[in-house]
Each structure stands twice: as C-alpha cells, then as structure tokens.
Amino acid sequence: MERTLILFKPDAVQRRLCGTLLSRLETKGLKIVGLKMLRVTKELSAKHYAEHVTKSFYPLLEAFITSGPVVALVAEGPNAVAVVRTMMGPTNGQQAAPGTIRGDFGVSRQMNLMHGSDSPEAAQKEIAVYFQPNELVSYESSLKDWVCAADEVK
Numbered sequence: 001m002e003r004t005l006i007l008f009k010p011d012a013v014q015r016r017l018c019g020t021l022l023s024r025l026e027t028k029g030l031k032i033v034g035l036k037m038l039r040v041t042k043e044l045s046a047k048h049y050a051e052h053v054t055k056s057f058y059p060l061l062e063a064f065i066t067s068g069p070v071v072a073l074v075a076e077g078p079n080a081v082a083v084v085r086t087m088m089g090p091t092n093g094q095q096a097a098p099g100t101i102r103g104d105f106g107v108s109r110q111m112n113l114m115h116g117s118d119s120p121e122a123a124q125k126e127i128a129v130y131f132q133p134n135e136l137v138s139y140e141s142s143l144k145d146w147v148c149a150a151d152e153v154k
C-alpha cells in the first residue's frame with residue numbers, strides 16, 4: 001500500500017482548517033499512519049524543497065513555510081500519492097477547480113494550504129525527512145474491506 005507525505009501549511013493552521021482538511025483525507029478513505037505538529041526550520045525547508053532552493057521564489061517560500069506551525073501527516077492508501085495530488089488540485093488556488101482543496105479554500109499560488117508528495121520516490125524521501133520510522137504506526141483498519149476491493153490493493 002502506497003504512502004504519501006502531507007503538510008498542512010502555516011496558512012491552513014492559522015486559518016484553522018486542519019480539521020476540515022484531515023476530514024477530507026479520512027472521508028476519502030485514506031488511512032493516517034503518522035501525524036504531528038512542528039515548526040519547519042530553514043534547514044528543514046531546504047531539505048524538503050531541495051528542487052526549489054535555487055529558484056527566484058525560494059526566499060518567499062522559505063519565509064512562508066517557516067512562518068508558523070505546520071501539521072505533517074503520512075497517509076496510506078491505494079495510489080495515495082496521485083490520489084492526494086488530485087484532491088489538492090494544481091498549485092495556484094486561482095486555477096484549481098472547485099471540489100479540490102486548493103480550489104475550495106484558497107486564491108493564492110503560495111498560500112495553497114497543503115503539500116502532497118508528487119511521486120512515490122519523493123514520498124519516500126519526504127516521509128524520511130519528517131518522520132522517524134518509530135513515529136509511523138502500522139495497523140489494520142477494520143474498514144479496509146469497505147474502502148476498496150481486494151484486487152485494487154497494491
């Protein structure tokens with residue numbers, strides 16, 4: 001079963017949308033296997049956003065992501081990486097369709113509420129950046145037989 005790294009960014013925490021966003025992940029059928037609140041430091045930001053560090057917008061992104069607490073989660077489910085990206089919508093809330101998280105809750109390119117890994121490889125790296133192995137909890141959900149059919153589990 002695939003895992004993905006999710007952040008509720010500082011704007012989501014300040015706007016008190018964490019419960020709403022968590023609820024959307026849970027009602028979608030994803031299983032939460034890791035969850036914590038933390039402050040992203042400049043060092044952590046550079047690790048997480050390594051692909052963006054040299055870009056012109058990076059100073060703004062760093063200031064934003066370090067500006068207040070975030071909530072980090074690991075969600076598990078079939079195709080969890082792609083499923084969460086689809087739920088979030090494109091980067092800019094102005095272009096994100098209604099029904100997506102960024103489309104429903106924001107109008108910004110930077111303050112777009114949520115991060116989700118963009119590939120299974122990125123997810124593995126990002127999960128290791130935010131969570132120690134013993135902070136992830138493997139458990140069997142009693143709902144599993146009602147979330148998807150046996151031949152869809154991979």
Ligand code: IDP
Nearest residue numbers: 052057060061090091109110111112115116118
């Ligand atoms: P993603 O979050 O949809 O994967 P990326 O292009 O990987 O988007 O950018 C990472 C984050 O950096 C975005 O979610 C957004 O918060 C911020 N960001 C992206 N492009 C810009 C920009 O042009 N100006 C300021 N911030 C940006």
Ligand code: MG
Nearest residue numbers: 051116117118
């Ligand atoms: Mg990205």
